[in-house]
Amino acid sequence: TNWGRSDSKTGDGMRFWLCPDCGRHLDRDPSNPQHASAIQKWRENHTRLCSGEPVPLVLAYQFHTDCIVLNVPSRQDTRTIGRTTLSPTTVTLAEALLAGAGDLLELEPYELAAFPRLSPEGQTVEEIVIYETVPGGAGYVEEIARRLPEIAEAARERLYGHTCAKACYLCLKHYRNQRWHPFFDKERVRDLLLTISKMESVEPIEATGGSAIKFLYDQLDQRRCELQEEGRPPGHQNVQSPIEKRLFEALCGIADLPSPMAQYEYRKDGRLITIPDFAYPDAKIAVFCDGFAFHGNPDTLELDAKKRNQMQSDGWIVLTYWGKTIMRDAEACAREILSLYKQRVEESR
Numbered sequence: 001t002n003w004g005r006s007d008s009k010t011g012d013g014m015r016f017w018l019c020p021d022c023g024r025h026l027d028r029d030p031s032n033p034q035h036a037s038a039i040q041k042w043r044e045n046h047t048r049l050c051s052g053e054p055v056p057l058v059l060a061y062q063f064h065t066d067c068i069v070l071n072v073p074s075r076q077d078t079r080t081i082g083r084t085t086l087s088p089t090t091v092t093l094a095e096a097l098l099a100g101a102g103d104l105l106e107l108e109p110y111e112l113a114a115f116p117r118l119s120p121e122g123q124t125v126e127e128i129v130i131y132e133t134v135p136g137g138a139g140y141v142e143e144i145a146r147r148l149p150e151i152a153e154a155a156r157e158r159l160y161g162h163t164c165a166k167a168c169y170l171c172l173k174h175y176r177n178q179r180w181h182p183f184f185d186k187e188r189v190r191d192l193l194l195t196i197s198k199m200e201s202v203e204p205i206e207a208t209g210g211s212a213i214k215f216l217y218d219q220l221d222q223r224r225c226e227l228q229e230e231g232r233p234p235g236h237q238n239v240q241s242p243i244e245k246r247l248f249e250a251l252c253g254i255a256d257l258p259s260p261m262a263q264y265e266y267r268k269d270g271r272l273i274t275i276p277d278f279a280y281p282d283a284k285i286a287v288f289c290d291g292f293a294f295h296g297n298p299d300t301l302e303l304d305a306k307k308r309n310q311m312q313s314d315g316w317i318v319l320t321y322w323g324k325t326i327m328r329d330a331e332a333c334a335r336e337i338l339s340l341y342k343q344r345v346e347e348s349r
């Protein structure tokens, strides 16, 4: 939809004054007395040609195409910049995947587009809708669904192959996504992109709308049950789990990286805020293992997200890896932590 110019005070779209009979456009605001004489002239001209009366309209068009709906556990980091309210994590992830898909599938930048939205079921899951801009669709989104791990890997190369503060024209920005520029922050999606890149490829199945969210919740439930069986209920911090052990060993296997501090107590004004599984306080990097198991659970999601956001607003980079990702490729997680560590130490010099 196109709502016309924004009102400078309210930000509301001022719509287009169009004659529904002949389509002529009255390009002045009829509520503005300064334009009265120009409008009078327009009307006189128009009445000579047409008996219609201009009305305020929103321009819109509708088309059918293929789309992919990705469900992402919410990080509850929604913020308002100007007149837009969005989650920097979700918006950055959406654009990163678009960029990765564009690189991998060699698409023209206008062939795919995306938008984020809060899931209708509430705020524990957010959605990214990726769609083809060509009516009817050309089969790209099917390929994206099939090759999502590769696309996330392509996005990682695109985002982290160079140094920039939050986003630049080499990675995420282009002129068509200008309204999202203030929200972009590539450090917020490092762990998510790595997690997606290490996922198994999916087999296509028949499904109905909303079944992906259900599948995500089932997986999170299953992981919570496994944790309980392991004798490590969610949030329990004092026992080193097999997953933590695996990552710790991978981290210690890297010669250039100092040993991380395990069970680092992050305090603010003397108050204990949270205990990351591993931390590099000199580089302000915190790592949570298996954090996704707790996310998506409405009881802890908000609390977890709040702690995470608090660390981030203090300049920390917070990485959360799914247990599965660590068990499959702890070395990849460790390598990512190393490259981030080097970058952070260099920056602070």
Ligand SMILES: [Zn+2]
Residues within 6 Å of the ligand: 019, 020, 021, 022, 023, 024, 046, 050, 051, 052, 053
């Ligand atoms: Zn007319």
Ligand SMILES: [Zn+2]
Residues within 6 Å of the ligand: 159, 162, 163, 164, 166, 167, 168, 169, 170, 171, 172
């Ligand atoms: Zn960049």
